[in-house]
Amino acid sequence: SYVLTQPPSVSVAPGKTARITCGGNNIGSKSVHWYQQKPGQAPVLVIYYDSDRPSGIPERFSGSNSGNTATLTISRVEAGDEADYYCQVWDSSSGWVFGGGTKLTVL
Amino acid sequence: EVQLVESGGGLVQPGGSLRLSCAASGFTFSSYWMSWVRQAPGKGLEWVANIKQDGSEKYYVDSVKGRFTISRDNAKNSLYLQMNSLRAEDTAVYYCAREDGNSRGDYFDYWGQGTLVTVSS
Numbered sequence: 001s002y003v004l005t006q007p008p009s010v011s012v013a014p015g016k017t018a019r020i021t022c023g024g025n026n027i028g029s030k031s032v033h034w035y036q037q038k039p040g041q042a043p044v045l046v047i048y049y050d051s052d053r054p055s056g057i058p059e060r061f062s063g064s065n066s067g068n069t070a071t072l073t074i075s076r077v078e079a080g081d082e083a084d085y086y087c088q089v090w091d092s093s094s095g096w097v098f099g100g101g102t103k104l105t106v107l
Numbered sequence: 108e109v110q111l112v113e114s115g116g117g118l119v120q121p122g123g124s125l126r127l128s129c130a131a132s133g134f135t136f137s138s139y140w141m142s143w144v145r146q147a148p149g150k151g152l153e154w155v156a157n158i159k160q161d162g163s164e165k166y167y168v169d170s171v172k173g174r175f176t177i178s179r180d181n182a183k184n185s186l187y188l189q190m191n192s193l194r195a196e197d198t199a200v201y202y203c204a205r206e207d208g209n210s211r212g213d214y215f216d217y218w219g220q221g222t223l224v225t226v227s228s
Contacts (some may be wrong), residue, residue, distance in 0.1 A: 007159075026133070031212045031214075033214040033215070035152070035215070037152075041220075042202055042218040042219065042220050042221060043144075043152065043202075043215070043217060043218055045214060045216055048208075048214040049211055054115075054183075054216065059222075060208075071192035074172075078196050084151075085213060086151065086152050086212070088215070090212055090213070095157070095166050095167070095168060096142065096144075096157065097154070098151060098152040098153065098154065099151075100151050101151040101152070
């Protein structure tokens, strides 16, 4: 089965840049999507197709994907960005696969 | 406005059954793949199953194969998840989600608010 590996936690000061990684075997050959989930709420799509942003998502959110690592980058981090973030891919053998999630803490 | 509203969750004993529903509105339901995703308390997201627009293709995560059945009624704009032989490890909030995309593949652009399923004696 296909596995996506994320760091359990990332901490960043307000105004700085947060980078959340998502590791997977040759993930660069897949389309990666990212979701933000705040406590008690449903997930929200923040990046799709590696680097596209849905309408309403700030430009501070960006993504990249190459080799064995995809990265979600949040620039000029704000307190409101504190949440859990999940990466996702489709694998022909495993179906939809989510990473284990990363808790972003704004210091 | 796209809306997905889940219902049917509750407390069920191990080995029991439950049927979840997801009422869709604000879009042409019959044009989209749909998925169920669950989240155990304090844990991450786990995809459960999805179904093609006309119901002709269905896929499941290994842990629910043979126990859960996904279905849809396009005339009623509704998605279902029949859950049998429930186990304690099936305890989770269950979300329905719409799949959208193009030739590059799909992603989940809308999610419901979820319904809690608790399997316990």
